[in-house]
Amino acid sequence: MSFGSQGQDSVVVRKLSDEIMLRGTCYENLRVLCKTVGHRLSGSPQAAKAVTWGETAMKEAGADRVWLQPVRVPHWVRGKERLALKFGNEPGIGVPVLSIGNTVGTDGNLLEAEIVMVNSIEEFNKLSKDQVKDKIVYFNYRFRQDLLETFEGYGDAGKYRWSAPNSASAKGAAGVIIRSLSTGEDDYPHTGSMRYADSVKKIPAVAIGNKSADLLEKKYVAGQTKAMLTSECKMLEDVLSYNVIGEIKGSEHPEEIIVVGGHLDSWDVGEGAHDDGAGCVQSIEVIRALKASGIKPKRTVRAVLFMNEENGLKGGITYADSAKAKKEKHILAIETDAGGFSPRGIGLNMEASKKKQIQRFRDIFLPYGVYDFEGEEGGADISPMSKDGIPTSGLRPDSQRYFDYHHTNADVFEAVNHRELKLGAVALSALVYLVSEYGLK
Amino acid sequence: MSFGSQGQDSVVVRKLSDEIMLRGTCYENLRVLCKTVGHRLSGSPQAAKAVTWGETAMKEAGADRVWLQPVRVPHWVRGKERLALKFGNEPGIGVPVLSIGNTVGTDGNLLEAEIVMVNSIEEFNKLSKDQVKDKIVYFNYRFRQDLLETFEGYGDAGKYRWSAPNSASAKGAAGVIIRSLSTGEDDYPHTGSMRYADSVKKIPAVAIGNKSADLLEKKYVAGQTKAMLTSECKMLEDVLSYNVIGEIKGSEHPEEIIVVGGHLDSWDVGEGAHDDGAGCVQSIEVIRALKASGIKPKRTVRAVLFMNEENGLKGGITYADSAKAKKEKHILAIETDAGGFSPRGIGLNMEASKKKQIQRFRDIFLPYGVYDFEGEEGGADISPMSKDGIPTSGLRPDSQRYFDYHHTNADVFEAVNHRELKLGAVALSALVYLVSEYGLK
Numbered sequence: 001m002s003f004g005s006q007g008q009d010s011v012v013v014r015k016l017s018d019e020i021m022l023r024g025t026c027y028e029n030l031r032v033l034c035k036t037v038g039h040r041l042s043g044s045p046q047a048a049k050a051v052t053w054g055e056t057a058m059k060e061a062g063a064d065r066v067w068l069q070p071v072r073v074p075h076w077v078r079g080k081e082r083l084a085l086k087f088g089n090e091p092g093i094g095v096p097v098l099s100i101g102n103t104v105g106t107d108g109n110l111l112e113a114e115i116v117m118v119n120s121i122e123e124f125n126k127l128s129k130d131q132v133k134d135k136i137v138y139f140n141y142r143f144r145q146d147l148l149e150t151f152e153g154y155g156d157a158g159k160y161r162w163s164a165p166n167s168a169s170a171k172g173a174a175g176v177i178i179r180s181l182s183t184g185e186d187d188y189p190h191t192g193s194m195r196y197a198d199s200v201k202k203i204p205a206v207a208i209g210n211k212s213a214d215l216l217e218k219k220y221v222a223g224q225t226k227a228m229l230t231s232e233c234k235m236l237e238d239v240l241s242y243n244v245i246g247e248i249k250g251s252e253h254p255e256e257i258i259v260v261g262g263h264l265d266s267w268d269v270g271e272g273a274h275d276d277g278a279g280c281v282q283s284i285e286v287i288r289a290l291k292a293s294g295i296k297p298k299r300t301v302r303a304v305l306f307m308n309e310e311n312g313l314k315g316g317i318t319y320a321d322s323a324k325a326k327k328e329k330h331i332l333a334i335e336t337d338a339g340g341f342s343p344r345g346i347g348l349n350m351e352a353s354k355k356k357q358i359q360r361f362r363d364i365f366l367p368y369g370v371y372d373f374e375g376e377e378g379g380a381d382i383s384p385m386s387k388d389g390i391p392t393s394g395l396r397p398d399s400q401r402y403f404d405y406h407h408t409n410a411d412v413f414e415a416v417n418h419r420e421l422k423l424g425a426v427a428l429s430a431l432v433y434l435v436s437e438y439g440l441k
Numbered sequence: 442m443s444f445g446s447q448g449q450d451s452v453v454v455r456k457l458s459d460e461i462m463l464r465g466t467c468y469e470n471l472r473v474l475c476k477t478v479g480h481r482l483s484g485s486p487q488a489a490k491a492v493t494w495g496e497t498a499m500k501e502a503g504a505d506r507v508w509l510q511p512v513r514v515p516h517w518v519r520g521k522e523r524l525a526l527k528f529g530n531e532p533g534i535g536v537p538v539l540s541i542g543n544t545v546g547t548d549g550n551l552l553e554a555e556i557v558m559v560n561s562i563e564e565f566n567k568l569s570k571d572q573v574k575d576k577i578v579y580f581n582y583r584f585r586q587d588l589l590e591t592f593e594g595y596g597d598a599g600k601y602r603w604s605a606p607n608s609a610s611a612k613g614a615a616g617v618i619i620r621s622l623s624t625g626e627d628d629y630p631h632t633g634s635m636r637y638a639d640s641v642k643k644i645p646a647v648a649i650g651n652k653s654a655d656l657l658e659k660k661y662v663a664g665q666t667k668a669m670l671t672s673e674c675k676m677l678e679d680v681l682s683y684n685v686i687g688e689i690k691g692s693e694h695p696e697e698i699i700v701v702g703g704h705l706d707s708w709d710v711g712e713g714a715h716d717d718g719a720g721c722v723q724s725i726e727v728i729r730a731l732k733a734s735g736i737k738p739k740r741t742v743r744a745v746l747f748m749n750e751e752n753g754l755k756g757g758i759t760y761a762d763s764a765k766a767k768k769e770k771h772i773l774a775i776e777t778d779a780g781g782f783s784p785r786g787i788g789l790n791m792e793a794s795k796k797k798q799i800q801r802f803r804d805i806f807l808p809y810g811v812y813d814f815e816g817e818e819g820g821a822d823i824s825p826m827s828k829d830g831i832p833t834s835g836l837r838p839d840s841q842r843y844f845d846y847h848h849t850n851a852d853v854f855e856a857v858n859h860r861e862l863k864l865g866a867v868a869l870s871a872l873v874y875l876v877s878e879y880g881l882k
Contacts, residue, residue: 018587027626146459148809148864185468185859342783342839344810368589369785369839371812398783398810398839400860418626419841423589 009434010364012295016429017368019289020422026281027418029057030340033281034271034413041268042308043075043239050264054244054280054305061284062291063246063303071318073308075239076102078268079232083177083206085115086226087219095212097229098189098408100161100178101267101311104202105231111136111204113174115225117216121164133172136227139164140179140217143403150183150399151338151377154406157181165205166197175229176205179213181403187211188408191267193311204231243315244305246287252298256439259302259333260286260432263309263381270411274402277413278340278421280305282395285425286432297436299331306381309337313380320384331440333386334393335379336428339405340421341397345372346431350391354440358393361434370427372396391440393431397424450875451805453736457870458809460730461863467722468859470498471781474722475712475854482709483749484516484680491705495685495721495746502725503732504687504744512759514682514749517543519709520673524618524647526556527667528660536653538670539630539849541602541619542708542752545643546672552577552645554615556666558657562605574613577668580605581620581658584844591624591840592779592818595847598622606646607638616670617646620654622844628652629849632708634752645672684756685746687728693739697880698764700743700774701727701873704750704822711852715843718854719781719862721746723836726866727873738877740772747822750778754821761825772881774827775834776820777869780846781862782838786813787872791832795881799834802875811868813837832881834872838865 020026037053040046051068058066081099084092099105116131117138118124124137139160147153158181165176180190187209196202206229208216219225244264250256262279266272283303290297306315323330332350346365348355359373378392386392397420405411461467478494481487492509499507522540525533540546557572558579559565565578580601588594599622606617621631628650637643647670649657660666685705691697703720707713724744731738747756764771773791787806789796800814819833827833838861846852 017589021587021589145860146462148458148462150860183860342841400783400864401858404858404860417842417845419586419591419624419845423841 006364012433013364013430015293016289016433017426019293020285020426020429024285024422024425025288026285026425027421029281029284030273030277030416030421031413033277034273039266039268039270039272041076042073042241042265042311044268047241047265051242051244054264057284058244058246058287058303061246061288063287064249066246068242069245069318069322071241071243071307071315072238073241073314074312075236076311077234077236079105081105081231081233084228085216086228088221088224092228096187096189096209097206098191098269099231099233100205100207101191101193102235103194103205103233105233106204106229108230108232111175111229112226114223115220115227117220121159121167124167129171132168134174136175136177137168137173138177138216140213142179143181143183145183150403154181154403161192162194165194165203166200169200169203173203175203177227178207180207180209182210183403184210188410190407191269192407204229241307243307243319246303248287248290248297248301250298250300250436251296254300255329256299257302257328257330258299258432258435259304259330260428261304261306261381262336263315264305265308265310267310267407269407270409271413273411273413273416274339274405275407275411276337278416279336282336282421282425282428286429289429295433297433299436299439301432301436309381316381317384320388323385324388330385330390332391332393332435333382334428334431335382336395336424337379337381338395338397338399339402340416340424341401342420343368343370343395343397343424343427345370345375345396347375347377347394347396348373349376349378349386349393354391357440365427365430368423368426395424395428447805453874454805454871456734457730457874458867460734461726461867461870465726465863465866466729467726467866468862470722470725471714471718471857471862472854474718475714480707480709480711480713482517483514483682483706483752485709488682488706492683492685495705498725499685499687499728499744502687502729504728505690507687509683510686510759510763512682512684512748512756513679514755515753516677516680517752518675518677520546522546522672522674525669526657527669529662529665533669537628537630537650538647539632539710540672540674541646541648542632542634543676544635544646544674546674547645547670549671549673552616552670553667555664556661556668558661562600562608565608570612573609575615577616577618578609578614579618579657581654583620584622584624586624591844595622595844602633603635606635606644607641610641610644614644616644618668619648621648621650623651624844625651629851631848632710633848645670682748684748684760687744689728689731689738689742691739691741691877692737695741696770697740698743698769698771699740699873699876700745700771701869702745702747702822703777704756705746706749706751708751708848710848711850712854714852714854714857715780715846716848716852717778719857720777723777723862723866723869727870730870736874738874740877740880742873742877750822757822758825761829764826765829771826771831773832773834773876774823775869775872776823777836777865778820779836779838779840780843781857781865782842783861784809784811784836784838784865784868786811786816786837787868788816788818788835788837789814790817790819790827790834795832798881806868806871809864809867836865836869
């Protein structure tokens with residue numbers, strides 16, 4: 001590529017940036033999604049409302065064609081839940097609690113049991129079955145604040161939500177409490193997904209916020225600390241839902257498709273603003289900015305709002321299966337699902353020669369604060385496409401604040417900054433434009 | 442420098458990072474400053490309280506020596522202020538307003554006058570004296586949201602606060618209203634400094650938020666729009682105040698001094714959290730982290746909390762004058778006064794060879810998200826030192842949110858994220874450590 005063309009590309013990217021920073025609608029779209037739909041777990045009435053919202057927003061953005069792709073999704077419901085901690089003979093103290101997603105509850109009955117506290121899975125593994133049987137195991141593992149990239153900390157602590165309940169159940173525990181996967185210096189509990197192993201009895205598992213976890217850690221005395229849990233959560237029958245797809249047909253190579261997407265479902269708390277309302281409105285903004293700037297991409301650009309990323313990934317799987325069945329040629333799938341914060345990098349999950357091709361655009365991205373093209377992050381929704389050999393890529397925003405909000409009641413519209421959100425959309429538009437222009441060989 | 446030494450340096454920087462991210466006290470220090478002192482304009486009782494707070498915090502951080510450096514500062518007071526806009530025969534609409542700092546008020550009397558709206562200084566310059574005389578000029582200049590680095594937008598719009606009131610006065614205006622220097626999609630007015638030219642009559646000048654500015658812009662009809670302003674602000678006699686200084690004596694070259702500082706005063710609104718409580722607690726954290734990590738810097742490290750950056754710069758001038766008078770050898774002065782956001786870069790204002798020396802540390806900084814060493818930003822407090830030939834440097838955090846909060850009632854503790862604040866302190870500690878180790882030649 002000659003410097004001349006980079007100069008020309010910079011001008012086009014600047015045009016996209018001006019369009020988004022001055023006239024972008026993604027922030028207002030996010031407000032509408034958060035405030036008129038709210039949180040929207042797969043299978044819920046709000047998720048259905050979100051599909052309608054997405055379809056309208058995609059049309060308003062100017063997509064040539066908008067359609068819904070049917071997806072069968074799980075339908076988990078939370079119901080009421082209450083947790084009290086009881087230290088010795090003191091009266092029980094109610095603490096904020098969230099059942100972990102996909103778990104069973106107590107059917108609304110009171111589960112009262114002694115707490116066994118462990119600081120890690122290694123510590124837990126040393127306990128005998130007798131020490132665990134009929135107890136509620138409290139996994140007091142702290143999110144590692146020393147890791148500078150918080151997604152590393154999330155990966156590190158993830159097993160306590162995903163699989164620790166199975167380990168506890170295997171030793172006969174009656175339930176599990178975890179310290180939330182949270183960087184927050186607050187008391188918000190963080191929900192999120194888990195999956196029961198086929199081999200174990202399904203037991204209730206809940207998360208508490210860092211302040212309550214600190215209290216429990218401080219006041220815990222073995223044999224003298226109890227939990228009282230009541231919860232109603234349960235899994236219902238699958239429900240028919242949809243991915244929302246909007247497209248601009250490519251002017252020269254319409255058969256080559258670039259996907260940019262986020263997920264439309266959220267957990268059933270807060271407003272799913274950073275996770276992943278932000279990604280949805282940014283993906284729609286890519287379509288809008290291209291259209292409003294009068295740019296005709298040479299290759300086909302598709303914005304996809306995936307359904308059910310949070311507790312099943314059915315939208316991502318359905319999309320990939322359909323693409324394969326139709327023999328569509330996807331040259332790149334990009335995900336934005338790491339919060340509406342200032343962009344810093346673009347993860348590249350593809351063969352080295354393609355990586356290099358994108359890395360050569362680095363100077364074009366630098367004025368927008370995007371400098372890091374070394375990571376390999378893609379995204380959950382596009383991981384089924386990645387397994388099919390399609391190059392994938394993920395927007396990497398600044399990660400410092402994400403796990404203060406992630407899967408909590410604090411993930412609301414007000415936690416998103418308008419300029420940071422728009423700047424992320426600029427980075428995505430630039431990547432989509434450049435790949436639509438040059439392809440990816 | 443060999444790769445071996447960079448490896449060793451990386452280990453030390455990591456140690457500083459762990460100390461700050463896991464046991465840092467800067468966030469709690471900021472809470473105390475914001476919630477027990479609050480805003481603290483030069484000359485105010487709160488500014489005096491802040492000096493005491495700073496002295497204590499510096500001692501608790503473990504500085505070898507802590508002292509106060511006397512500074513005479515201006516003492517401007519706001520008093521009550523009210524602004525109503527009147528469109529045609531409609532009743533007046535009260536809007537949020539802040540007098541611009543250092544301005545005169547109306548002595549509590551009602552100033553009622555016709556508004557003349559202009560969108561730029563160029564447009565204003567075309568008006569005759571007759572068109573301006575006895576009117577209130579409204580400068581409706583928008584902060585440029587298309588500039589990706591918001592400090593550029595601030596620089597661009599700055600003249601409307603700094604000097605437009607003088608231009609209006611020179612043509613006989615009775616007062617000035619400006620659209621705030623604000624990126625906010627809200628109605629917070631932003632105060633800030635201005636200086637009257639000696640040649641003009643001092644007239645009141647106030648700022649309104651973006652929403653009120655939009656309203657005024659939309660409903661303005663020449664000759665049929667009025668403002669009703671009442672304000673009490675005025676300049677009182679100078680007051681004795683202090684810079685707060687804490688020091689770790691260098692173990693090998695104690696005569697070579699590195700300064701890291703922010704400013705202790707703030708505007709008289711909000712809590713001065715980002716501007717510049719963040720910089721103060723980060724500077725103190727550098728001292729604490731070095732001490733707590735058992736690192737003995739070879740050169741002297743001084744944390745300086747400058748007084749009166751906002752409306753006079755007397756602290757910075759006094760410090761530089763004193764350093765010169767005492768023939769102290771300052772090898773580098775670093776300022777952190779751009780908000781407690783995730784760090785991205787370090788501005789370098791010094792000769793090319795010294796710049797290169799610091800730029801060679803880039804790989805050590807990269808894991809902390811600090812990649813940009815191309816800017817030349819220093820900081821206002823250290824600009825008098827820069828004039829004396831001392832190399833200066835400024836922490837450059839992500840700038841997207843700063844001008845939503847800057848000089849407003851929204852600049853409160855809750856607007857600062859604990860990890861972002863700490864990460865800034867990590868970047869500063871790393872820079873201070875590296876320069877203390879190698880000097881700057």
